[in-house]
Amino acid sequence: MQFREADAFHEECGIFGVTGNRDAASLTYLGLYALQHRGQESAGIVTWDGETAFQHRAMGLANHVFDEDILRSLAGSVGIGHVRYSTTGQSQLMNAQPSLVRFRGGWLAAAHNGNLVDSANLRTRLESAGSIFRTTTDTETILHLVARAYARRPAGEEADKAELLAEALRGVQGAYSIVFMMDGCLVAARDPRGYRPLCFGRVKNGGWAVASESCGLDIVDARVEREVEPGEIVIFEPEGPRSHKMDAAGAPESFCIFEYIYFLRPDSVVRGVSVDTVRRELGRSLAREKPADADIVISVPDSSNAAAAGYAEESGIPLEFGLIRNHYIGRTFIHPKQSLRDYKVRIKYNPVADTLAGKRVVVVDDSIVRGTTSQKLMDMIRRAGAAEVHLRIASPPIRFPCFYGSDTPTRGELVASSKEVAEIAEFIGVDSLGYLSLDGLLASVPGSSESYCVACFDGSYPHESVIKEAATSAAGRAEG
């Protein structure tokens, strides 16, 4: 997921925070590096040196956005960072995060992963009360709510940060995993249903770190303590992390199952299991549910490597590297005057003809969104000499858009929203097509089936009424 692909789901953000470490900016930068797969359009860091706040945000990958001088200018031992997937355009720099403002309580910054389902209503209410908005992000909405919660406190009364945030977030509906830097204090919060991942741990050489995924803690040599629980606010105080439960805590959990399927990095550990292990199990289940009479199994690198290995293992069909991925690619902007067959997919993948020629090939992929990329890819494999192409998908058909922070096309563009599996197979041009069943999927992931959001597969949105309204407006598009 190195560049914006028309034909994939997009995780919208990765967040990171650290406190109590005088390398705060460097650690945050490393954390963003490790979380880069969650957003490649902009990156930003805010730090606090005990007196003032420093900020740098720009469009691009973390390693283009930051350099040595910039990191040095981000002074202090507290920092939060953000990588974002968003639409391009210079004007969009305003929307890059973390957002940093001055409020009654001093400096306030936040970095957010998720999507509020009622954000249009919240903004209208805030505007009616005299708020001004500079961005179109949910983060700004949340900052307003925090500032207004603070303003309701009697002057001179010391505000408890956790209670303040709990009050601000009360009534906010949707998905949010957030790190705040509030008057120099690092705080992490996760919505009561826990759609998006968030974990924290102790940094070996000092302090505490929070990250969307455990791979963000690994890179800074932090030992994972645990996940932030749904509906929990964790305040990182000098004496260590302190937990505060939101009122709404106790709502049913709705962890995004697509995180396991595609978004998470394979080396991250969520719910106690490494993502690689879960995906390998998805591949095994898929092999059992949808076997194929074939000579070799290949993956669509790198996202389906583990599932393909599981499929091979379970089926006994040997795993080969039939597609080579070019990792140098960025945006594709060329517009050849003459037709150039498949160049858009060729830019990313090239078949290994030796390996494929004359073979009956099982291709394992993680998911199908529009189906157009699969179509080109399978055609390329076939033209490289494959005798038969059997496509196996390590997740169920995607039939519904997401309103919780994944960037998805409209329902009409999802190939499975209007086509049966046989029709999709024909559309893509494969000899056979098999999806993992929803039951098979739920049986392969850790924890109870009820603790997952599977709305993109079955349309049962946790916030059905709010979504219904939003879906009819333009606000359904994910942000943040």
Added chain:
Amino acid sequence: MQFREADAFHEECGIFGVTGNRDAASLTYLGLYALQHRGQESAGIVTWDGETAFQHRAMGLANHVFDEDILRSLAGSVGIGHVRYSTTGQSQLMNAQPSLVRFRGGWLAAAHNGNLVDSANLRTRLESAGSIFRTTTDTETILHLVARAYARRPAGEEADKAELLAEALRGVQGAYSIVFMMDGCLVAARDPRGYRPLCFGRVKNGGWAVASESCGLDIVDARVEREVEPGEIVIFEPEGPRSHKMDAAGAPESFCIFEYIYFLRPDSVVRGVSVDTVRRELGRSLAREKPADADIVISVPDSSNAAAAGYAEESGIPLEFGLIRNHYIGRTFIHPKQSLRDYKVRIKYNPVADTLAGKRVVVVDDSIVRGTTSQKLMDMIRRAGAAEVHLRIASPPIRFPCFYGSDTPTRGELVASSKEVAEIAEFIGVDSLGYLSLDGLLASVPGSSESYCVACFDGSYPHESVIKEAATSAAGRAEG
């Protein structure tokens, strides 16, 4: 005033607005070009195409900040623009103007020239009411006040823009000449004492334009209609400009007399007289008050050209071009390892030895701030062969800092705050030094003496009580 000089006053902003012309962005760009002398650190334009707002702001001169593609992207027939003098640093981009936000009434943007003397109090009050601040500009404070004024209106009631702005600006103290773009409508406002200039006129090929100075109207081929009056709000409606008086209108006028001395471009017309004409008269008065027995008169180009010509005319001593100014200069950053005499002043000026050699020279300058640049310049003139150097200043000694939008050093750094004229002459190293008297100054400018702010000369600040408080805090530094 092409680059930040340590030893000069700095005007902080130039503003421009246009409506009813489909070249809004291009005209705004040209207007900023002509107003560039009022601020060289950042430039920005906001436009509105009837539906949405477009924005581009960056550090640098207008002709570096904008190019053809950017101007094309700033669609619409309404635009406002801003050039700003500020401290450097990427983080300061946030402070560049115009500021653009969404509020209850749609899109709201503003560009401001001046300085609020009570801004710290206003911010504290707004923060206590739950406002968040992204910048340190007065402009953001004013946008909050406008949004909150709007929020106080009953829902569904059509707000009169002029009344709304009048309500928002009630109680705001200090200097502000502002252009707003409010839900697509261009509005110009000037504080009740009229510290900073602002005028408007009809654009020959369609619509209306507002500018800090008439030279900003000239360049877009607009005919000057008149100045925005102190305490006046002008709303540019489809049927033409409509005037609204603020409650506080009627307060004594306090136009910044330093605008005539230094800030304004010589071709601008203010209070019905061209600045060149006023400055020439300053030179004549100076010649009468402080004659010199000399062979030639030279100016410190370009700011004292007119005063020098007036001095020459009145005294009968011939005017010569004894200093050549290099207009290509930008920031001086070099740090030679070896001593390099005067190179900082040489970068900007070079003496014409032929002209100066053996002559008794009257040097006419507009003002002296710290005196350090004058010292180097006079030394250079003397080393170029001048037999005698008589420095004549076309304004009185500056003894007090400004709180109304000029960027001045602290009182202690003003050479005239602690030294008598004879001591200054010795410090600078001239054979004689003469300043124009305050009475002589006031007699040379159009209108009554009472209608000017001369606080930098006599310390009588129009908002004495507010200033006193601010002067003891850090807030005394001008912004905007």
Added chain:
Amino acid sequence: MQFREADAFHEECGIFGVTGNRDAASLTYLGLYALQHRGQESAGIVTWDGETAFQHRAMGLANHVFDEDILRSLAGSVGIGHVRYSTTGQSQLMNAQPSLVRFRGGWLAAAHNGNLVDSANLRTRLESAGSIFRTTTDTETILHLVARAYARRPAGEEADKAELLAEALRGVQGAYSIVFMMDGCLVAARDPRGYRPLCFGRVKNGGWAVASESCGLDIVDARVEREVEPGEIVIFEPEGPRSHKMDAAGAPESFCIFEYIYFLRPDSVVRGVSVDTVRRELGRSLAREKPADADIVISVPDSSNAAAAGYAEESGIPLEFGLIRNHYIGRTFIHPKQSLRDYKVRIKYNPVADTLAGKRVVVVDDSIVRGTTSQKLMDMIRRAGAAEVHLRIASPPIRFPCFYGSDTPTRGELVASSKEVAEIAEFIGVDSLGYLSLDGLLASVPGSSESYCVACFDGSYPHESVIKEAATSAAGRAEG
């Protein structure tokens, strides 16, 4: 090999050429994209529109160096391109290729992969004859030789391009795979020993293309015709490719065996076999030669994926994905104030603890240069919980530097130049270490053993006398 690693060999260049296709610039760009692994420091394209030549070169990856406007400006139906690995620094832009000059015959451009072993002598001879040099590249030396060969022709006589080039290249010793654009004609040439790869083919939608590797032809939908033979010059004339043999053709072939081990992309086909297939065989041979009593096999992704798969297949030990590679990384510039264990290797790889914990692990890697990266990587694997670490290398110990176009450290820095295998194992910190033998390597690659350059393993340089001289001077460092 996405960024300059201190501890790996570096291929120095990728070259591409196309003629007879009006998308010449776009196709060249795509070709460079596919060849990006051969050089990431600079990229350039030269085209010719029948009258004049166009050029764009810059530091950075192809997709940063070029954009739509630039490609559009590179007009014409003939193009050559180059990606380069080099030291950084703006001044190095001069050394970016292709080089474009005017000579007696019109426009002349060249892009080169390889290294001349006698370049210092050639430059001295040319300088003595009055030549001036703007760069330190072999390419410029070759352009001078071509121009001087042309100048020796009688005026008015039509020069045969192939004979001219053969004459120019006579006496040039070392490795060179080159594409020329000579007066609008595309020409490809390969040194008589054929150190570096070069192949060509017919573009499906028109014209002919040349590329360092077949993956560069695949991406432009070109059918591989064949490799340019050692000592062959191929002129792409309107009627098709015409072959010309250099006098020295017939010299023993010396194809760089390291190309198979590491440089070539796995999907490229060289000598009729895909690189992936060769590497898998290296893994199988390694498993036979250096078995290990272990639970899992893992690769160091992506370069040793195929060898690891071969090792697993032959040994029967299951292949797992124990290391996850972050593909977003660029240069690492951070300098944390506090010690941050392993962060340099963590930036690139993260272990999958689930997979490694408690296991006896065979790690398959392609080669060891200095050994320092292996040391950190093995330590990280062990700390992720591996019970035993058995390192297996799919090539022999590297004991000698390369003078034929790979960027290698000095001999003293090669860990195997001074240490026995057991000492290296101890240095790196593994339970066992096994290298593939040179015989095993030669038995696994296509063609006769004599047709390979294996100097980095056994020190038997094909141009021994020239090398000996160069090795004592600074000229031994590879360029181009």
Added chain:
Amino acid sequence: MQFREADAFHEECGIFGVTGNRDAASLTYLGLYALQHRGQESAGIVTWDGETAFQHRAMGLANHVFDEDILRSLAGSVGIGHVRYSTTGQSQLMNAQPSLVRFRGGWLAAAHNGNLVDSANLRTRLESAGSIFRTTTDTETILHLVARAYARRPAGEEADKAELLAEALRGVQGAYSIVFMMDGCLVAARDPRGYRPLCFGRVKNGGWAVASESCGLDIVDARVEREVEPGEIVIFEPEGPRSHKMDAAGAPESFCIFEYIYFLRPDSVVRGVSVDTVRRELGRSLAREKPADADIVISVPDSSNAAAAGYAEESGIPLEFGLIRNHYIGRTFIHPKQSLRDYKVRIKYNPVADTLAGKRVVVVDDSIVRGTTSQKLMDMIRRAGAAEVHLRIASPPIRFPCFYGSDTPTRGELVASSKEVAEIAEFIGVDSLGYLSLDGLLASVPGSSESYCVACFDGSYPHESVIKEAATSAAGRAEG
């Protein structure tokens, strides 16, 4: 002359050199700053630290091209620099100077002001001898000639640099003022007719400096020693400057009289007289030759300030500042959709209506090229209220293009090549027009009439036969 104007002559280059001062790069930078008026399109510096050479060149003004880090990287105590006027375009960066190459004698760099009239022939001869060219500059031609002269010396014989350069430049025809850095030694050379200025002097804090104009020496606090004489080569050796005469020395001098009229900075001293003084005399002569019955005299700032002052002085008509020039302007790129009267000339000048209204105005300008800018400017003055407009030009009508280093339009575009004075007056739209006569011009400049090139006025080119040939080819366009 701050930006490329369609309607003016353009000086093409400024050059500077320094040796024996450890601030070589900083001093060169300052020198280029002062010479910026001679070329604004690119700037470059080459230095030498006793061992190796350093180089930085880029498009833009010197203060954009260089910063502190870059100057620091240009190590050593010898430096040469260049500012250039040229056509835009990234590819033109290749043509930026100084040019730096390696040749038999080590490092060789040169910066050139002027134009060779036989450059096409020289290039053809060099190409026939096997030379390759990377640029279209005369400088590269000269570097080739130097390298080939060196190559003709017997090996091992120490070459005298002056004799070598004299040999190289023998037969080169046209205008060249050059600074070389040859194996670390600074050398200055001027063609036998001395078309372009060049002077040198002792730097107060150490070493020697060479500059196109004395203002380039003033800024580095160097005392002017003298001008480099026509046909002289000055080698700056450790013991001081040593002079060498070329064979052709003794040819009639042909100093470009247009340097006095327009190119030189007014504070520069040439032939012992300051340019300001010469221009003032031009104005006086003009007043005598072409009087006017008028109320005020105004200049077109800044180039005609001195001539206007001279005209006012001689005529007794008062000098006023009737036009204000905006010094912030750069390239004008805007393309308004609607007609915007005069905006192109307004961007640069604005009339002071107060001063002009109702007056009979004498406008003094330095020269007229195409006449189109004069037309717009006079129209603007008239519309500002001038009752009568009398244009006086402080030089004769320009009827012929220049082939010696000024960038001029073709003959057909010169308004005076086809129109009589009365017709030009009508074309421009003035009440009267008067040019200074050629005799009047020659009587006002220092030295004998025969020592000037006045070819642009009378068509008598010093190299008539060569020019005739060149004029029929495309090579007539000035370079360098």
